[in-house]
Amino acid sequence: MTESAPVAAAEHATVVLGERPVLRDVSLSVTAGEVVALLGSNGSGKSTLVRTLLGLVPLSGGSVSLFGTPTARFGDWQRIGYVPQRAGAATGVPATVREVVTSGRLARRGFLRFASAADRAAVTDALETVGLAERARERVSTLSGGQQQRVLIARALAGSPDLLVLDEPNAGVDAASQRAFAETVERLVERGTTLLVVLHEVGPLAELITRTIVLDHGRITHDGAPWADGHVGGYWIDTDRHHVHGNPTASPHGEWDGVPDHAGPAKAVNR
Numbered sequence: 001m002t003e004s005a006p007v008a009a010a011e012h013a014t015v016v017l018g019e020r021p022v023l024r025d026v027s028l029s030v031t032a033g034e035v036v037a038l039l040g041s042n043g044s045g046k047s048t049l050v051r052t053l054l055g056l057v058p059l060s061g062g063s064v065s066l067f068g069t070p071t072a073r074f075g076d077w078q079r080i081g082y083v084p085q086r087a088g089a090a091t092g093v094p095a096t097v098r099e100v101v102t103s104g105r106l107a108r109r110g111f112l113r114f115a116s117a118a119d120r121a122a123v124t125d126a127l128e129t130v131g132l133a134e135r136a137r138e139r140v141s142t143l144s145g146g147q148q149q150r151v152l153i154a155r156a157l158a159g160s161p162d163l164l165v166l167d168e169p170n171a172g173v174d175a176a177s178q179r180a181f182a183e184t185v186e187r188l189v190e191r192g193t194t195l196l197v198v199l200h201e202v203g204p205l206a207e208l209i210t211r212t213i214v215l216d217h218g219r220i221t222h223d224g225a226p227w228a229d230g231h232v233g234g235y236w237i238d239t240d241r242h243h244v245h246g247n248p249t250a251s252p253h254g255e256w257d258g259v260p261d262h263a264g265p266a267k268a269v270n271r
């Protein structure tokens with residue numbers, strides 16, 4: 001493992017689930033400090049790609065690595081924070097918000113050691129960052145879906161990860177919380193955290209994104225600049241509303257490059 005190695009990489013990654021090819025020959029390399037938005041329509045393979053990079057989905061071909069180590073052999077999980085899509089934070093046991101966020105420190109401090117002052121400070125900081133400090137003593141199960149999502153983001157933040165992977169962090173989250181989250185991301189970027197974020201609506205994160213990767217039917221159709229002139233290889237960003245569309249004919253510039261195979265009728269991917 002070397003520090004100059006990509007934070008996350010895939011080489012010719014292929015994933016077949018059931019009989020269905022879900023990722024087809026995907027190669028990418030995310031380097032330290034990038035804020036990468038992963039875009040694409042429903043079912044294009046975004047969640048599968050991040051889960052594959054994290055070793056949660058088996059490869060049918062190719063390889064994936066984290067910090068230069070093949071994911072299958074990677075053991076430094078404290079460096080990774082991951083918030084899955086639409087995951088509730090309720091654990092089935094009557095855990096409080098603070099307890100759930102504290103569990104994000106476990107990989108750093110180990111199971112057998114009591115929480116240190118640094119652990120407690122990191123948890124408090126994470127709770128304040130997501131605006132849930134006031135709710136710290138409440139049971140997670142009593143929080144709304146959007147608030148539970150913020151608990152999970154706080155849990156990931158508490159671990160001070162080098163790579164933070166977020167699968168639709170803004171789904172079901174109100175506008176004010178999305179703005180607060182964007183401020184959090186800004187602070188993380190300043191600290192040098194690398195972010196890989198699956199998004200449908202770019203929202204307040206737009207200015208922070210340094211690179212976009214667009215998936216279409218399990219293939220990468222764009223990997224590069226965020227959205228020069230609103231174009232993102234087969235998609236364009238509605239800069240007023242920060243929505244992502246897959247409709248070439250709706251291009252505000254009347255021109256189109258990087259048209260994906262399925263280009264045709266309007267196919268908006270925002271929900």
Ligand SMILES: Nc1ncnc2c1ncn2[C@@H]1O[C@H](COP(=O)(O)OP(=O)(O)OP(=O)(O)O)[C@@H](O)[C@H]1O
Pocket residue numbers: 017018020022040041042043044045046047048049085
């Ligand atoms: N366990 C599975 N078994 C079979 N097919 C699966 C499985 N998981 C995902 N798929 C299929 O893989 C494809 C990609 O799914 P994935 O969840 O990665 O897409 P996505 O781009 O994240 O979609 P969304 O925007 O709706 O979250 C879909 O067609 C889905 O049905």
